[in-house]
Each structure stands twice: as structure tokens, then as C-alpha cells.
Amino acid sequence: MATLTVTRPPFGGFSFENSKRNAVLEGNASKMGFNLPPARKTGTTICGVVFKDGVVLGADTRATEGMVVADKNCSKIHYISPNIYCCGAGTAADTEMTTQIISSNLELHSLSTGRLPRVATANRMLKQMLFRYQGYIGAALVLGGVDCNGPHLYSIYPHGSTDKLPYVTMGSGSLAAMAVFEDRYKPDMEEEEAKQLGKVDYIRPHDEANKKGVRAHELEAVHPTGDYKYKRGTTSVLSKVVTTLDLELVEESVQTMDTS
């Protein structure tokens, strides 16, 4: 009689069921000369500078897939909380998911404490998560924000180490960007000076045609990352039907929130 197997209750999170199979497939494929598709990396330069009253974060907008440009205008500055933003380099999917998870966690945490979240909290959460996965999550991040203790800037490496510095760069273009920073950084700059410093101005000649520019992000007055609203009249209106609903106010109750 064949043995019946009892399945363990499934638990969430990463499943390693297929990793043996993938290893065997990869071995066989390389023997036959095929290459399995690689994860999309960002091929990035990201940087951050602390100035007198805040932080400027800068990132380029190109995503590469090997030697080919996959996306000319991708957004690498991710929202974490109203006062904290994070640039991500490395594997594109990893940076996206990690920053989204941390953003959700930070929101829950700030609802629980009732205070604006601090950059150190976000840093600690990111660091603990990346260390837990021992560098298999390839996300190199530049985290910057302003909280009750002033402006802060952290750089976070995929294995979980972090540095708190006045200016940081990450990504494949980090060496060139760091050269610019080392040359021109001064402590306590003004906002405009810091923005000028953050603009990536060492463009390679063949990039001139494709340059989409750098979106610098100033965190003192918070701006949204881009405006995606179309002008009225872009799409022509064919027909319009207006139905008024007759509703009457039955009951109204006001609950004041304790926002202390």
C-alpha cells in the first residue's frame, strides 16, 4: 500500500520548495548553454545630502536589464511616511516591496504611538529585516527625513549594516557621485546649494539624448513625487448624463479626536 503523506499546516512568508528544483534546472541549463533570465537591477545612482534645515535626496531615473535600458523614467524615491523618503538601488522588486512593507509598518507604529515617526525607527526596522534575510534581499537604500530631532540621513546596505552620515551615495554610479560630493560638500549649506550639489551633473556623452533629469526631493516642505493629472479636455467628452440623488440628512453626530 502506498504511504499517505500528511501535509504540515502551511505557513506564510517565503517558500523554499522550488529552490532545489531551480538549482537543478540552472545546472542543466548552463550545461546546454542557455541563460536563465536575471532579476531586473536598477543600475542606479542615488544620493542624499543633509543641509541646514533638511535633507535633499536625488536619484537618476534609468532602470537597466543587463546592457539594455528597461525603463527610462522610473521613480526610485519611495514614500515611507510624510516626513521620510527612501531612495532604492539594487534589485528593483526588492527595493519596492521592502520600502512598502516598512512604510506600512511605520504607519501602524505611528498610529499606535500617536506621534510622527522618526527616521531612526525606519532605519532600525529596515536594518533588522535586511539582516534577517542575510543579504538575499538585494536592496541598498538611502533613507532620509526630518523629525523632531532634526534632519537625518542613513545609508543601508543589503546585508543590514547602516551608516549615519551627512552625505551618502549608493548604487553602481556611487563612486562618481561620491567624488563630486567629496569635492564640493560643505557643512550647513543652504537649500539651493544642496539641490545644486545633488543634481547629477557628470552625464556621460551618450546619455545626453536620453537624460530625463533628476528629481531632487526636499523634505522640509513636502511635495508629491510627480503630478500625473491630465489637463481637462485631453480626452474629449462624448456624452454626459447627470442624475441628481434626493437625499435627506437623517442623523448627524460629531466625534472629536484626541490629537495630542
Added chain:
Amino acid sequence: MNTRGLRSQLKDSVPVAGMCPQGAYGVQDSLRSGFTSVKNELLPSHPLELSEKNFQLNQDKMNFSTLRNIQGLHAPLKLQMEYRAARQIQRLPFLQSSHLALDTLRGSDEAIGFEDILNDPAHSEMMGEPHMMVEYKLGLL
């Protein structure tokens, strides 16, 4: 009820190589798990597999030992009693239970991690065989 026979508890802790192939009808499932070898069964397939399996356990141990050092032995004792009580309120083994009380005690009802996004057990497409799983749990198997 959480009575586990000794045999089923032992089975969980000691991996037996080559005795129970993972596929259906007891035949090795080459498509999913590759070819059989003793090394394959004993060693984990990914460096993170072991550490992820024990992660929650290790976190709890660390938290309890910190709590013991800060507040004394009574604190982890009381908490562990509550954990045990919460762990006993589950559905039958083949049904998905929400572990709500356990989550609240651990504080993971206010945190989102990969275990909530990837492979959510509530959306799993496989169900264990009811009779087998209950018998396994009671140690009758």
C-alpha cells in the same frame, strides 16, 4: 485540544531520509524536488530555510530571556501561560485558524511582514486530508 502523541512529536523533530518521498502515492516527485539523494533530504535546499523555519521560535526565546533579565522570572512565566492558553484555541488541524489571540500577545497584529503578503495560509490551494491530519495530531497514526 492539543494532545500530541509522543511518536508524532518525535517525527516532527527528526528528519528521516528516504523514508517518506514527498510526492503523491509515495513516488518521488522529480519535477518538483529533483532527483533523490540522501544529501538532498538531509541538507536544506536554501541557506535561509532553516533560519526562517525557526525564526518565530528564536524571536520568542530572545524576548523571553530579555524579559526575564529585566523583570524577573514571573514575567515570562505568566506570558508563556497565556501563550499556551492562546495556542489551544485553534480549529481542527486541517482548517485554517487565524491565531488572533496569539498574534495579539506577540504584538504581530500591528506589524506587516512577508508572511502576510507571500503565501498567505488563508489563500493556500491545498488542504490536508482531514482524517489523516487529526490522527497525526492525536498521535494515533
